[in-house]
Amino acid sequence: MAATGVTVEDRAAVELLALSGRALPLLREWVGRDPGCGVARALLTLVTGDRLDDTVLKEQLTIAYRDARATGERQASLVYGVFLHTHRQYRLTADHLVGHFARWPADELAGLMLGAFSGCGDAAYRAHGDALVEQQAELAGPERWPWTSWLASIRAEQGRVREAHELAGQALALYPRSGVAAHALAHAEHELGSGRACVEFLDEWLAADPQAVQLRHLSWHAALQSIACGDFADARRRADAALPRADVGMRAATNWRLLLVGQTPADRSDPEHVRELLAAPGGMAEVFHTFNLALALAVEAATEDLEALARRAAADERSDYREVLAPVVQALAEVTAGHPRAAVDLLNDLGEKAERIGGVRVEREIIQDTLARALVDTGEHTRAADLLHHRTTTRHHHTYEDLLLTDTTAATVAGPR
Numbered sequence: 001m002a003a004t005g006v007t008v009e010d011r012a013a014v015e016l017l018a019l020s021g022r023a024l025p026l027l028r029e030w031v032g033r034d035p036g037c038g039v040a041r042a043l044l045t046l047v048t049g050d051r052l053d054d055t056v057l058k059e060q061l062t063i064a065y066r067d068a069r070a071t072g073e074r075q076a077s078l079v080y081g082v083f084l085h086t087h088r089q090y091r092l093t094a095d096h097l098v099g100h101f102a103r104w105p106a107d108e109l110a111g112l113m114l115g116a117f118s119g120c121g122d123a124a125y126r127a128h129g130d131a132l133v134e135q136q137a138e139l140a141g142p143e144r145w146p147w148t149s150w151l152a153s154i155r156a157e158q159g160r161v162r163e164a165h166e167l168a169g170q171a172l173a174l175y176p177r178s179g180v181a182a183h184a185l186a187h188a189e190h191e192l193g194s195g196r197a198c199v200e201f202l203d204e205w206l207a208a209d210p211q212a213v214q215l216r217h218l219s220w221h222a223a224l225q226s227i228a229c230g231d232f233a234d235a236r237r238r239a240d241a242a243l244p245r246a247d248v249g250m251r252a253a254t255n256w257r258l259l260l261v262g263q264t265p266a267d268r269s270d271p272e273h274v275r276e277l278l279a280a281p282g283g284m285a286e287v288f289h290t291f292n293l294a295l296a297l298a299v300e301a302a303t304e305d306l307e308a309l310a311r312r313a314a315a316d317e318r319s320d321y322r323e324v325l326a327p328v329v330q331a332l333a334e335v336t337a338g339h340p341r342a343a344v345d346l347l348n349d350l351g352e353k354a355e356r357i358g359g360v361r362v363e364r365e366i367i368q369d370t371l372a373r374a375l376v377d378t379g380e381h382t383r384a385a386d387l388l389h390h391r392t393t394t395r396h397h398h399t400y401e402d403l404l405l406t407d408t409t410a411a412t413v414a415g416p417r
Contacts, residue, residue, distance in 0.1 A: 021211025038068025193395025
């Protein structure tokens with residue numbers, strides 16, 4: 001697919017693949033001009049599905065599938081994939097994509113649904129998704145920037161940071177507005193501790209499209225780079241400027257990092273709102289979402305809430321909740337209660353199972369941060385240094401890690417609101 005398009009269809013597809021803020025109005029224009037195009041209607045529904053009730057969602061995709069079937073098998077297959085994905089049937093979506101790519105290799109629009117493989121919460125599915133991206137990227141060739149961007153993303157998550165950085169750079173050279181490539185670059189530069197250079201890139205990239213789909217998430221990455229540099233005031237400013245208080249996950253992940261190194265947090269989420277989210281029907285639907293809510297409680301030093309959540313997770317029938325989430329949440333409770341030794345024991349016993357908490361490397365790293373702080377607070381400085389050795393020796397900026405290895409007071413971490 002060309003980087004720029006002449007028709008509204010081409011422009012909408014390119015902007016959607018780039019995660020651009022310009023995609024939505026172009027998709028609406030496409031549907032308005034060609035209401036009988038099933039793919040156009042399905043893609044618009046893919047973008048807006050979270051805002052639609054189940055009745056409208058099903059209605060729109062039923063119409064899209066009917067129209068797509070009249071056009072061709074590929075179009076019908078794409079729309080069916082969107083139906084599964086928007087209904088959060090991630091395993092079925094992933095299975096469907098395997099068959100779709102077998103018939104239509106390197107189909108870029110189908111690539112928009114690749115997140116289904118990680119959405120399954122199954123390591124085997126995630127690995128299969130990675131292998132599929134590798135295969136499709138090879139078939140597509142290096143000139144197809146969407147596939148190079150997706151390949152950069154999986155390399156970053158695999159810890160193959162230099163490869164991820166190079167691939168992201170290649171994709172951005174082909175199409176500088178690739179949001180997937182910009183995100184992959186942010187992940188790679190987090191691992192490299194690029195600091196101010198990454199912040200400047202993200203600021204410039206976001207300024208060109210203030211409505212970019214990833215505005216908040218990339219702003220969060222910039223805040224993390226400011227933390228890496230030790231510019232905590234800038235991290236707080238970025239969090240408060242870009243992350244609404246209702247955006248509990250990224251705000252809590254920023255604030256807990258700040259508290260772990262004895263710094264004042266940015267504005268906090270409303271603890272009553274966090275409790276309402278946990279009590280809602282979807283509050284414990286996904287393990288990583290629940291973990292983020294636990295971080296928000298930790299920022300508030302809400303020890304009793306954390307203990308109750310840990311008990312709830314320990315009684316859950318799902319193994320990731322019992323075996324991984326429960327000890328992590330209990331460890332957060334122990335830190336906020338000023339019991340670092342208990343937190344060390346819980347997180348040490350967890351080991352590599354921490355990966356099952358979900359999210360990606362940058363997000364899961366905060367569990368290691370918490371363990372490092374607990375080790376220092378118990379006087380085990382050498383063990384803490386060994387734990388973070390790979391970060392302090394490979395990251396250009398690591399003021400944050402240095403401070404994690406420095407004595408602070410428990411009251412700073414578990415202080416009052």
